[in-house]
Amino acid sequence: QSNYRHLVVGTETKIPIKNGQFISAINFDNAASTPPFVSVMEEINNFSKMYSSIHRGTGYKSKLSSQLFEDARSIILKFVNADPHNDTVIYVKNTTEAINKLSYRLWDGNKKSVILSTWMEHHSNDLPWRNKFQVDYVQTDSLGKLSLENLEYKLNKHKGNVKLVTVTGASNVTGYVNPIHKIAELAHRYQAKILVDGAQLVPHNAVNMKPKNPLQHIDYLVFSAHKMYAPFGIGVLIGPQETFTRGISEFVGGGTAETVTHDWVVWENPPHKEEAGSPNVMGVVALVAAIKTLTALGMRNIDHYENELTNYANTKLSSIPGITLYSHTAQGEPRIGVIPFNIKGIDHEQVATILSNEAGIAVRTGCFCTQPYIQQLLSISPKQMEFYKNNEKAPRPGVVRLSFGLYNDFSEINVLTHLLERIIKHPKTYIN
Numbered sequence: 001q002s003n004y005r006h007l008v009v010g011t012e013t014k015i016p017i018k019n020g021q022f023i024s025a026i027n028f029d030n031a032a033s034t035p036p037f038v039s040v041m042e043e044i045n046n047f048s049k050m051y052s053s054i055h056r057g058t059g060y061k062s063k064l065s066s067q068l069f070e071d072a073r074s075i076i077l078k079f080v081n082a083d084p085h086n087d088t089v090i091y092v093k094n095t096t097e098a099i100n101k102l103s104y105r106l107w108d109g110n111k112k113s114v115i116l117s118t119w120m121e122h123h124s125n126d127l128p129w130r131n132k133f134q135v136d137y138v139q140t141d142s143l144g145k146l147s148l149e150n151l152e153y154k155l156n157k158h159k160g161n162v163k164l165v166t167v168t169g170a171s172n173v174t175g176y177v178n179p180i181h182k183i184a185e186l187a188h189r190y191q192a193k194i195l196v197d198g199a200q201l202v203p204h205n206a207v208n209m210k211p212k213n214p215l216q217h218i219d220y221l222v223f224s225a226h227k228m229y230a231p232f233g234i235g236v237l238i239g240p241q242e243t244f245t246r247g248i249s250e251f252v253g254g255g256t257a258e259t260v261t262h263d264w265v266v267w268e269n270p271p272h273k274e275e276a277g278s279p280n281v282m283g284v285v286a287l288v289a290a291i292k293t294l295t296a297l298g299m300r301n302i303d304h305y306e307n308e309l310t311n312y313a314n315t316k317l318s319s320i321p322g323i324t325l326y327s328h329t330a331q332g333e334p335r336i337g338v339i340p341f342n343i344k345g346i347d348h349e350q351v352a353t354i355l356s357n358e359a360g361i362a363v364r365t366g367c368f369c370t371q372p373y374i375q376q377l378l379s380i381s382p383k384q385m386e387f388y389k390n391n392e393k394a395p396r397p398g399v400v401r402l403s404f405g406l407y408n409d410f411s412e413i414n415v416l417t418h419l420l421e422r423i424i425k426h427p428k429t430y431i432n
């Protein structure tokens, strides 16, 4: 059993399955969102007694709330070893908003400016860059791993014009962990900056924005609280203060201006200039509580346990004939607990429905907002994609994704693999 199980809310919640039975839910969909830590919910509850509007309030509770909200920035910077003097934390709703915001701040109107994204990116780290920049995509190899040779080739090809290399820290489809410091070094050699999409990496691995070698520094980092055992609605964009002093935020209003007349505006300094409207104070309190719990547990311990879990699941799944795995790592190669697979002859959505109905197992299926990556992993031709484009109702290709959190157990994996074996042996029992 996981030593972390009691730290998370809802692990014993009973849910209905077929024949009106109630059983404990098994959640293998942590890459989408994790359930909150007990400590996070307690902190929210405690803070609610001191809850008040922030920044300009003069009451005791307002002052305390404002202090917590502002002090949280340095806790967040420390968690990822950002530069406490030059980096700033901008609060946003989630990773998607963070990347959109950065795309506006970096937008220079120069048609020659290139953003290097990659084939394995989530749509949130692809679509915001289009229409503002030329976007080129670093290729992945036949196993779906990022090609550093291709990155260097593309940096050379667009020499002098690459503004940013934007890459996920870990894939939400295959679980591959990218060598972000090597990528940073390459990007910096070509005078480009690097953004790491930390949505999947930060909850599972220690992230170090500023290692000893300055060439390997991470310039920008974004992540979401709802994937790290805190609630929805809060995330961060971390980067040099200087990036955000220029230009005007895409959202302006209360909190963003220092002096306003009908004719002119003096904007606040970052980060406040970038945080229009009343902010999500509860969210920040929750995020800090999650960071404190993760830090106390130790990111290395979490990574170690999740790796054991993933290796166990991988070994069991690969011994079941009829299962195709789409993620392959050598022993010791870094990865997070995400496993994509399909069962030969059974549609991915059908597999998910059976897992839920039979054993209360939650997974996710489809393309996980990474359609070009799935097209590559499943070898779907552009011609086939044209067919889907013109046939909205046609069932879409995709895979089943398992994604583990620190509270998942080996015994839960046994329930899953046992059921998968039965489905493969007796498909007619499960598919009508």
Ligand code: PMP
Pocket (backbone or CB within 6 Å): 031, 032, 094, 095, 096, 097, 122, 124, 125, 168, 170, 171, 172, 197, 199, 200, 224, 235, 369
């Ligand atoms: N990037 C990656 C790698 C993700 O997995 C996700 C969430 N699935 C996102 C970005 C977007 O995160 P959010 O929905 O919190 O904005």
